[in-house]
Structures are given as C-alpha cells and as structure tokens.
Amino acid sequence: MANCIVFHTQIASIMEVLANAAVAEICKLVDDDYAVFRLEITQSQKENRALRRKLQLQELKVSRERTEGTMRERVLTSRPRSVKILDRYRGMARGEGPLTGGHRSFVRPAGHNTWRDDQPITVEEGSGTSTQHVIVIESADIEAAGPGFKQERSEGEEDPRHSRDIQTVATGGAPAAPEDPTASPAQPRTRRSITEVSGMLNAVLKSETDTKTLTVTQRLLPTGSDHRSDPERLEPLGCPPALGSEYLLYGNLSPRTIQSHRDSGDVLETGNNPSCSYTTEMDPDNMALGLERQTDLSRGDWNRYSSSVYSEGCLDKKGEGLVVGEVTVKVEGDAPPTWNADSHLGDGLSQGRDFLDYSERLETNTNVVTHSPLHALRHHDPVSTSMGPSDSHGHVLFDQVLNSNNRARAQTQGGGTTSGYSKEKRFLCMFCNKGFSCSQKVERHQRVHTGEKPFSCTQCDMRFAQAGHLKRHQRVHTGEKPYNCTQCDMRFAQAGDLKRHQRVHTGEKPYSCPQCEKRFSERSYLRIHQQKNHSTL
DNA sequence: CTGGGGAGGGGGCCC
DNA sequence: TGGGCCCCCTCCCCA
Numbered sequence: 001m002a003n004c005i006v007f008h009t010q011i012a013s014i015m016e017v018l019a020n021a022a023v024a025e026i027c028k029l030v031d032d033d034y035a036v037f038r039l040e041i042t043q044s045q046k047e048n049r050a051l052r053r054k055l056q057l058q059e060l061k062v063s064r065e066r067t068e069g070t071m072r073e074r075v076l077t078s079r080p081r082s083v084k085i086l087d088r089y090r091g092m093a094r095g096e097g098p099l100t101g102g103h104r105s106f107v108r109p110a111g112h113n114t115w116r117d118d119q120p121i122t123v124e125e126g127s128g129t130s131t132q133h134v135i136v137i138e139s140a141d142i143e144a145a146g147p148g149f150k151q152e153r154s155e156g157e158e159d160p161r162h163s164r165d166i167q168t169v170a171t172g173g174a175p176a177a178p179e180d181p182t183a184s185p186a187q188p189r190t191r192r193s194i195t196e197v198s199g200m201l202n203a204v205l206k207s208e209t210d211t212k213t214l215t216v217t218q219r220l221l222p223t224g225s226d227h228r229s230d231p232e233r234l235e236p237l238g239c240p241p242a243l244g245s246e247y248l249l250y251g252n253l254s255p256r257t258i259q260s261h262r263d264s265g266d267v268l269e270t271g272n273n274p275s276c277s278y279t280t281e282m283d284p285d286n287m288a289l290g291l292e293r294q295t296d297l298s299r300g301d302w303n304r305y306s307s308s309v310y311s312e313g314c315l316d317k318k319g320e321g322l323v324v325g326e327v328t329v330k331v332e333g334d335a336p337p338t339w340n341a342d343s344h345l346g347d348g349l350s351q352g353r354d355f356l357d358y359s360e361r362l363e364t365n366t367n368v369v370t371h372s373p374l375h376a377l378r379h380h381d382p383v384s385t386s387m388g389p390s391d392s393h394g395h396v397l398f399d400q401v402l403n404s405n406n407r408a409r410a411q412t413q414g415g416g417t418t419s420g421y422s423k424e425k426r427f428l429c430m431f432c433n434k435g436f437s438c439s440q441k442v443e444r445h446q447r448v449h450t451g452e453k454p455f456s457c458t459q460c461d462m463r464f465a466q467a468g469h470l471k472r473h474q475r476v477h478t479g480e481k482p483y484n485c486t487q488c489d490m491r492f493a494q495a496g497d498l499k500r501h502q503r504v505h506t507g508e509k510p511y512s513c514p515q516c517e518k519r520f521s522e523r524s525y526l527r528i529h530q531q532k533n534h535s536t537l
Numbered sequence: 538c539t540g541g542g543g544a545g546g547g548g549g550c551c552c
Numbered sequence: 553t554g555g556g557c558c559c560c561c562t563c564c565c566c567a
Contacts, residue, residue, distance in 0.1 A: 437548085437549095444547080448546070464545090468557065472543085476542085494544090496559090496562085497540095500541080501540075525538070
C-alpha cells in the first residue's frame with residue numbers, strides 16, 4: 001500500500017515536471033514566434049512609412065511642377081488658401097442618369113466656371129466619357145472666416161473662395177497653386193488633395209489617417225462590383241435594382257432628427273434621358289450640388305469605410321458632434337463652399353443641395369471637417385434639435401434649413417421625434433444619418449438624396465421612388481377611384497383625398513390659426529392664411 | 538377660401 | 553432579414 005502511494009506520488013511528480021516542461025516549451029515557441037512576428041511587423045511598418053514618404057514627396061514634386069507652370073498663367077490675387085477634400089461627399093451614385101455605364105469622371109460642377117480652366121477633370125474608362133461631379137471643401141483665409149460668418153453671395157458673384165480650383169496648399173503658406181484638372185486623373189488628384197490637407201495641417205492628420213484616406217479615395221474609382229454602372233446589368237424598368245448595402249448600419253445610435261427636404265422631385269426630375277435604360281432620374285445640376293457620383297463610396301465600400309470611421313470615432317452623447325479622431329480633419333476658418341452663388345435651380349432647394357450647403361456651413365462653423373457627410377451632421381438627440389441656445393451657429397443653421405420643412409411633419413408623424421424611435425433604428429442613411437428600422441426603409445429613403453426613381457410608369461414619363469407611388473399613380477390612367485364617399489357620390493383615387501373630402505360633410509376644421517383663431521379644414525389653408533395675414537412661415 | 542388631384546416621405550404589416 | 557405592399561400624413565398645384 002505504501003509502495004503504491006509512493007508510486008503514485010512519483011508519477012504525479014513526473015507528470016508535473018513533464019507538464020512544466022511542456023508549458024515552458026510552448027512559451028518559448030510563442031515567444032520566438034512573437035518576436036519574429038513583431039520583427040516582421042516592424043519591418044513592414046518601416047517599409048510603409050518609407051513608401052508613404054516617397055509618395056508624398058513625389059506628389060509634392062508634381063504639385064510644385066504644376067504650380068510653376070500654371071503660376072505664370074494666373075494672376076494670383078489674395079486668393080485664400082484652399083483645402084479640397086474631394087472624397088468628403090461621395091457620390092450618390094444610385095441613379096446614373098445620363099451617366100453611361102462603366103465611366104467615372106471628375107468634373108467641376110456644371111456652371112461653376114470658377115474652376116479655373118473650365119475643363120472637366122475627366123477620367124475616361126472604357127470608350128466613353130461621362131461626368132462626375134466633385135464636391136470639394138475649401139479652406140479660406142482665417143481672416144475671411146469670422147465666427148459665425150455666413151456667406152450669402154449674390155448670384156453671379158465670383159468669390160474666389162468658392163472657386164473650384166484645385167489648389168495646392170503649401171505647408172509654408174505659399175500661394176495656392178492651381179492644378180490642371182485635365183492633366184491629372186481622378187485618383188491621384190484626390191489623393192493629393194488629401195495629402196495636401198495633411199501637409200498643411202501637419203499633425204492634424206496622422207500617417208494612419210493618410211493611409212486610410214488614400215484607401216478611401218481610391219475607392220472613388222469604379223469597381224467591377226458597380227452593377228449600376230454596367231448597362232448590361234441594369235434592371236428592367238419598373239424593377240428596382242438589387243441594392244447594395246447603401247446605408248450605414250450602426251447600433252445603439254441615438255435617434256436622429258435630421259430630416260431631408262421634400263420636393264426633390266421637381267429639381268431632380270430632369271429631362272428624360274432616353275439613353276438611360278435604368279429608370280433613375282438625376283439632375284446633373286443637382287448632382288453638382290450634392291449628388292455627385294463618386295459612386296463607390298456610396299456603396300458598400302463607403303459603408304465599410306464609414307463603419308470603420310464610426311468604430312474608430314466617438315459619438316458624443318450630448319450630440320455635440322461626432323469625434324473621429326484619426327479621420328477628422330480640422331480646418332480652421334473654413335469658408336463654406338456653398339453653391340448658392342452660381343446655381344439656382346428653381347425655387348426649391350433640392351435635398352442634396354440643402355444638405356450640402358448647410359452641412360458644410362455647419363462644418364465650417366464648427367471647425368470640423370471630415371470625409372463623410374455623416375460627420376457633417378451634428379449628432380444630437382431629438383430634444384436638442386430644437387435649436388437650443390447651446391447650439392452652435394452652424395448647428396442651428398443646419399437644423400433650421402434641413403429640418404425646416406420636415407420638422408413639423410416629423411413631429412406629427414413621429415418620424416424625427418423620440419416617439420418615432422420606439423423601435424430600434426440601426427440602419428442609418430448615409431446621407432442624412434436618419435435612422436430606419438430596416439434596410440429596405442433606408443434604401444428607399446436614400447432615394448430622396450440620390451434622386452433615384454426606379455419605378456417608371458409605362459403610360460407616361462412619370463417615375464417614382466416607391467413602387468406604391470407608381471401603383472397609386474397608375475390610377476390616374478386607369479381612372480380607378482376606389483375610395484368613395486359614403487355621404488355623396490364623390491370618388492377618390494387616394495384614401496387621403498377621401499378623408500380630406502369628408503371634412504366637407506363633417507364641417508371639421510382641425511387647423512386653427514393661433515393668431516386669430518380662425519379655423520381651416522386643411523393645414524395648407526392655415527399656412528396660406530398665416531402667410532397672408534400674419535406674415536408667418 | 539374651398540375643394541380636389543396628384544405626388545413625396547415614411548411607418549407598419551405580412552410573407 | 554428582405555421584399556412587397558398598404559396606408560397615412562403632408563405637401564403643392566390648380567380650378
């Protein structure tokens with residue numbers, strides 16, 4: 001018995017020794033591999049840094065060469081230094097409109113003659129040439145960008161800060177160097193712009209940021225996955241294309257109250273381009289204002305990028321703004337590159353235009369510029385949306401404009417208020433950051449920004465963003481009026497019409513004027529009444 | 538001012 | 553979860 005115990009003890013000791021030896025061996029192997037791995041990583045990082053420096057040097061060299069060449073041709077006034085971030089607003093490339101498949105180009109926005117050479121930056125891919133608008137952000141002289149400044153220029157006024165010149169921002173404050181847009185393909189152009197931003201701001205952009213930025217800007221170029229750019233793969237009329245993940249999926253976001261404007265249709269609805277087999281309607285002018293077609297970033301690539309941005313960023317719970325440490329470009333005294341001065345597309349502002357204009361103003365005033373329009377929006381809860389005194393000027397301005405038409409409706413519908421977000425809305429519009437409960441909803445919503453109208457009426461030229469709207473519209477042709485009044489013979493094609501009509505019978509006037517207590521059966525009457533008699537709204 | 542026509546945006550429900 | 557559909561609310565326009 002004693003021998004047995006001794007034997008077991010010895011066995012246990014041997015096992016322990018063996019186990020310890022094994023552990024030590026494993027640790028040694030791990031340490032060795034780890035050291036090797038670290039060494040490889042270090043070497044790779046060194047190589048990356050060297051390549052990055054080399055790239056920057058080459059780009060600066062090219063930039064200087066162009067500067068020398070073009071400086072002679074230009075009279076340089078006190079033009080402010082400009083910073084262009086070409087990939088700030090990626091394309092809303094859903095509706096290619098006149099854009100033929102497979103082509104992507106960078107051009108100055110139509111009508112913006114201040115883009116020095118009046119020549120589009122064209123990147124021809126394939127057999128054709130198409131246009132693609134570039135939205136850029138310019139940094140004005142600090143002295144020109146006073147606090148809370150607001151640029152409202154008259155039509156036709158030529159503000160150099162709004163010129164679409166691509167200018168090199170020399171680190172030493174040298175005059176901006178115009179760049180020949182025609183001489184530079186889109187990708188290096190964009191990349192250089194970012195690099196220049198980095199150069200000017202020095203430490204604002206870390207090297208990692210540059211890398212990330214370069215990666216993103218490269219995605220501006222079309223990819224093979226862009227099925228919408230391929231006419232061969234276009235969906236038939238009336239059938240929406242399979243949509244990619246053109247929205248942001250972000251969990252646990254506080255509700256957004258940012259609404260988009262109505263009436264995009266009038267502006268976005270352009271002349272029908274018979275060459276466009278896809279039924280998207282895009283207004284080229286409008287595209288220039290905010291619906292540029294830097295396609296790929298509007299798709300999964302962009303979403304991935306944005307997701308990464310979000311993952312790296314920090315959402316201020318107070319809604320003060322999204323802090324994206326490594327990707328945020330801080331531009332002091334940035335002039336608002338609004339397009340108001342030289343673009344008038346009618347009475348109504350398009351959604352994209354509104355968004356662009358005021359989001360950029362917002363960025364200007366908050367001195368935060370990032371590469372995503374999402375960052376241009378202040379992330380704030382619905383309560384803070386009501387333009388509280390703590391809001392920054394830009395914040396207020398942006399809210400005033402972006403929500404002006406929709407705030408009331410959003411509140412009544414619960415679309416932009418707390419009550420409307422009882423359900424988790426993880427799917428974010430990548431243009432306005434509004435949250436939706438499912439991807440279909442956000443895809444449908446994003447057509448507001450893109451102008452995409454995939455549903456085409458076979459009997460007229462009308463196009464619609466929603467299938468239900470097309471179906472409803474077709475009653476115009478069929479004469480179907482399924483909603484009939486029970487108190488008279490009136491019939492209506494829309495349920496809302498019947499409901500509105502029934503107030504004739506009921507005498508209901510739910511809308512009362514707060515000034516004179518006069519009551520109206522429709523809200524629009526009240527609004528007109530207030531406009532005429534009380535000078536409100 | 539009233540009433541109707543038609544469209545845009547979005548929520549909810551069902552499969 | 554995606555897709556489709558229906559419905560609601562709202563708006564603009566016009567007679």
